Amino acid sequence: MANISSASGKITLKGNWTQEAIDAFEPVLELWGFYGEYGIQNCGGFDEEHLTADFFGCGRWSFSGTLDSFEDWTRQWFKDNPKRPNGEPICTTTEEQYEYFLKIMSENNLIIEIDFEDVEEGCGVHIHEIGEFTSDDGSCISYETISCEDIVPSWDNYERSALDEAIDFFEKFCTDVDRKKLRKWVKKNVFPTDIFESTDDEEIIQYFCDYGEDPFGRFFFEFSPDTEEWKDFDGLYEDMYGNTIEETMEECEDYGEYDEDYDNDDEDDEEDEEEDEDVNDWDTEPNYPTEDIDGLDFTGKAFVLTGDFQNCDGDRKAVEKLIIAKGGRCTSAVSGKTNYLVLGDFGSAGAKKVEKALEEKEKGKGIQIITEYDLFRFL
Numbered sequence: 001m002a003n004i005s006s007a008s009g010k011i012t013l014k015g016n017w018t019q020e021a022i023d024a025f026e027p028v029l030e031l032w033g034f035y036g037e038y039g040i041q042n043c044g045g046f047d048e049e050h051l052t053a054d055f056f057g058c059g060r061w062s063f064s065g066t067l068d069s070f071e072d073w074t075r076q077w078f079k080d081n082p083k084r085p086n087g088e089p090i091c092t093t094t095e096e097q098y099e100y101f102l103k104i105m106s107e108n109n110l111i112i113e114i115d116f117e118d119v120e121e122g123c124g125v126h127i128h129e130i131g132e133f134t135s136d137d138g139s140c141i142s143y144e145t146i147s148c149e150d151i152v153p154s155w156d157n158y159e160r161s162a163l164d165e166a167i168d169f170f171e172k173f174c175t176d177v178d179r180k181k182l183r184k185w186v187k188k189n190v191f192p193t194d195i196f197e198s199t200d201d202e203e204i205i206q207y208f209c210d211y212g213e214d215p216f217g218r219f220f221f222e223f224s225p226d227t228e229e230w231k232d233f234d235g236l237y238e239d240m241y242g243n244t245i246e247e248t249m250e251e252c253e254d255y256g257e258y259d260e261d262y263d264n265d266d267e268d269d270e271e272d273e274e275e276d277e278d279v280n281d282w283d284t285e286p287n288y289p290t291e292d293i294d295g296l297d298f299t300g301k302a303f304v305l306t307g308d309f310q311n312c313d314g315d316r317k318a319v320e321k322l323i324i325a326k327g328g329r330c331t332s333a334v335s336g337k338t339n340y341l342v343l344g345d346f347g348s349a350g351a352k353k354v355e356k357a358l359e360e361k362e363k364g365k366g367i368q369i370i371t372e373y374d375l376f377r378f379l
């Protein structure tokens with residue numbers, strides 16, 4: 001099942017919205033609650049004097065990606081005509097009403113602006129985005145992201161108990177540890193979350209590894225954990241990812257990035273120093289083992305980026321944001337759950353990531369190795 005993100009913010013009707021246009025929008029807005037799991041779940045009312053309303057919504061992986069799917073989901077809704085157990089339609093909005101609403105939007109150049117913060121459950125993304133719905137020719141509605149920025153979370157955003165639970169979690173792995181030192185380390189190196197309060201070890205490992213915020217290697221090298229609980233935890237990690245925590249961190253050419261991600265100074269990042277020195281057969285001859293693709297599925301898929309990227313001025317974080325906005329997610333290391341390994345410029349891709357991807361393919365995993373060019377064909 002896809003992770004659910006929670007969005008909240010304001011919807012503003014921009015342009016010359018008459019009461020007729022607002023009345024046409026209301027049944028469509030009701031429909032956009034869909035099954036109650038994703039979409040706009042709650043929104044205040046509009047009239048000609050009040051064109052802004054607060055709303056709450058849920059996203060499938062990301063709310064931005066969900067908004068981008070509204071046109072397709074709306075059309076599919078009319079096709080499926082879902083009903084309640086008693087046979088009554090879940091929503092009475094008709095396709096004719098939707099077409100009429102699109103016609104009004106197009107003829108009057110109306111815009112629906114959505115300004116929201118989106119938080120994915122667990123240790124997922126937290127962003128502030130502004131986007132707009134428009135209907136240029138009246139045949140469909142389209143969503144465009146106008147601005148999007150990460151909101152860096154802090155332990156201060158959570159109850160004190162969340163941090164205490166995180167400290168307790170790591171403390172059990174050491175026979176003797178300075179709790180004050182451990183507390184400082186957790187605040188600096190562990191992504192702020194309340195996941196430690198009610199989640200088992202397997203889910204904790206999966207959350208942090210899937211989102212590229214794995215703190216376990218750093219913990220191993222800093223505190224030398226030695227309890228039976230640690231052996232069990234490390235064994236579970238190996239069962240899930242094929243390597244122990246130590247082996248995973250030793251093989252990860254991006255290990256240097258982890259420390260930089262949590263550095264609070266303002267020095268410029270020196271990304272992928274080890275990766276640049278990582279020579280392989282593909283570096284000397286640009287004969288990458290990539291695959292030809294005629295489409296790219298983003299929703300719920302895990303992407304790993306490696307190498308120097310030409311788009312977004314070489315800012316890989318900016319590339320990741322584009323993927324996330326499409327409903328995908330980005331991790332830092334290749335695993336059996338990776339769907340796409342995206343290679344940057346020839347001569348710069350990390351050998352170990354490519355080799356790991358090939359190993360996973362040999363195991364029958366559905367990972368695809370693609371180029372930056374192909375990624376941006378479908379972004």
